[in-house]
Amino acid sequence: MNILVDENIPMAEAFFSRFGSVVTFAGRGLSPEALVDTDVLIVRSVTRVNAALLAKATKLRFVGSCTIGSDHLDIEYLESRSINWCTAPGSNADSVVDYVVCSLCAVDDYMARLLGGGRLGIIGYGNVGRRLAERVSGLGIGCVAYDPLIDAQSDPRLVGIDEVLHCDVLCLHAPLTRTGPFPSYHLLSLEQLLRLPKGALLLNAGRGEVVATGVLLELAALRPDIQLVLDVWEGEPVVSAELAARCAIATPHIAGYSLDGKFKGAAMVAEALANVLGVSEEQSWPSEVAAALTAPQVSVQDCGEPWQAAALSAYNPKEDHQRFLASLGADDPGGAFDALRKHYPPRRELSRCEFVFDGAVDKAQLNVLSALQGHR
Numbered sequence: 001m002n003i004l005v006d007e008n009i010p011m012a013e014a015f016f017s018r019f020g021s022v023v024t025f026a027g028r029g030l031s032p033e034a035l036v037d038t039d040v041l042i043v044r045s046v047t048r049v050n051a052a053l054l055a056k057a058t059k060l061r062f063v064g065s066c067t068i069g070s071d072h073l074d075i076e077y078l079e080s081r082s083i084n085w086c087t088a089p090g091s092n093a094d095s096v097v098d099y100v101v102c103s104l105c106a107v108d109d110y111m112a113r114l115l116g117g118g119r120l121g122i123i124g125y126g127n128v129g130r131r132l133a134e135r136v137s138g139l140g141i142g143c144v145a146y147d148p149l150i151d152a153q154s155d156p157r158l159v160g161i162d163e164v165l166h167c168d169v170l171c172l173h174a175p176l177t178r179t180g181p182f183p184s185y186h187l188l189s190l191e192q193l194l195r196l197p198k199g200a201l202l203l204n205a206g207r208g209e210v211v212a213t214g215v216l217l218e219l220a221a222l223r224p225d226i227q228l229v230l231d232v233w234e235g236e237p238v239v240s241a242e243l244a245a246r247c248a249i250a251t252p253h254i255a256g257y258s259l260d261g262k263f264k265g266a267a268m269v270a271e272a273l274a275n276v277l278g279v280s281e282e283q284s285w286p287s288e289v290a291a292a293l294t295a296p297q298v299s300v301q302d303c304g305e306p307w308q309a310a311a312l313s314a315y316n317p318k319e320d321h322q323r324f325l326a327s328l329g330a331d332d333p334g335g336a337f338d339a340l341r342k343h344y345p346p347r348r349e350l351s352r353c354e355f356v357f358d359g360a361v362d363k364a365q366l367n368v369l370s371a372l373q374g375h376r
């Protein structure tokens, strides 16, 4: 069995070598010729899997993407050729939620503002949106969500789009869709975004194409009071440097990039492949993967409230922001975007971190930290 795996899927050998021989490829450089003898193709979001790529892949039985998003897969085409496929739903959703809460701790006093009675709105109430709602609700923060594909009666948080546009923080977690009754492509207009309250924060960790770059640039020009936190961009890997410069936090599509999330993605795809091939599922994770996932001890650096200092000691998105802004001056910014993602420093989910403080910390502060981590 010939298995082609994206070179940036960590520990791919550990997950997939039990099914056959594993050969790696560069995600954006895969050619139809490379697939002539391939039985199994394991990709990330950067490989467009469509009729053109698979034109010579006559042996292909399975395509797995170690990602939540599926907009890079031509699912209709795969099904027309009876090629099994899967993604990894929810695999890195907690990492994206960590990115959101850490960004809110890192930019001005947004988290404190929400804790003081502000409201957070979510567009796209799926795995990420729901887990974000649960996380902030655990902190006592009011939260509403817009998702036209879910029955509005099924959850009291669901509201119309006008209501989410009145929130102090608006988080976009919709997938990229161009067809169907509610396509998300260029979903939000300038007119809608101008309705955000004074000093609001707009965060996009879904897909860049959900809001046009031109709309965000106009918004930044007309409403400098609004803070932008953008992890995803139209036209990745080449992104608007002008827009990045207007952001409080700009990052190269790494919101989901915890080690835990990446491993969960690979494990889910390996499990789906085992099912398709009719071989038994692994009862435990490969030992080298389990070894890499021991709980990290995080020494809390003194900055602000203890809960804030702890969250930012575990993960501070401003460090990603600095690296990203520096990369935009490179001769090849698209290559630099991919390089930042390829060499991303190991990050762990907040829920796995054990915090070590310098002195005693008040119980109330520890409770806020525990809720920030997503412990119930």
Ligand SMILES: NC(=O)C1=CN([C@@H]2O[C@H](COP(=O)(O)OP(=O)(O)OC[C@H]3O[C@@H](n4cnc5c(N)ncnc54)[C@H](O)[C@@H]3O)[C@@H](O)[C@H]2O)C=CC1
Residues within 6 Å of the ligand: 068, 069, 070, 089, 090, 092, 093, 096, 123, 124, 125, 126, 127, 128, 129, 146, 147, 148, 149, 150, 173, 174, 175, 176, 177, 182, 183, 184, 187, 205, 206, 207, 231, 232, 253, 254, 255, 256, 257
């Ligand atoms: N920045 C990053 O690193 C990451 C980005 N993502 C992106 O986030 C997206 C969402 O992830 P999940 O919540 O796990 O996916 P999901 O599939 O569980 O949920 C997506 C939700 O969005 C809703 N939706 C679809 N079209 C919509 C529209 N026009 N308006 C409002 N809501 C709409 C769906 O009904 C669904 O409930 C992924 O599809 C992916 O594109 C996911 C992981 C990491």
Ligand SMILES: O=C(O)C(=O)[C@H](O)COP(=O)(O)O
Residues within 6 Å of the ligand: 044, 045, 046, 066, 067, 068, 069, 070, 092, 253, 254, 255, 256, 257, 341
């Ligand atoms: O899971 C998704 O959907 C994402 O957007 C991923 O976090 C992107 O990961 P890679 O495709 O870069 O592995």
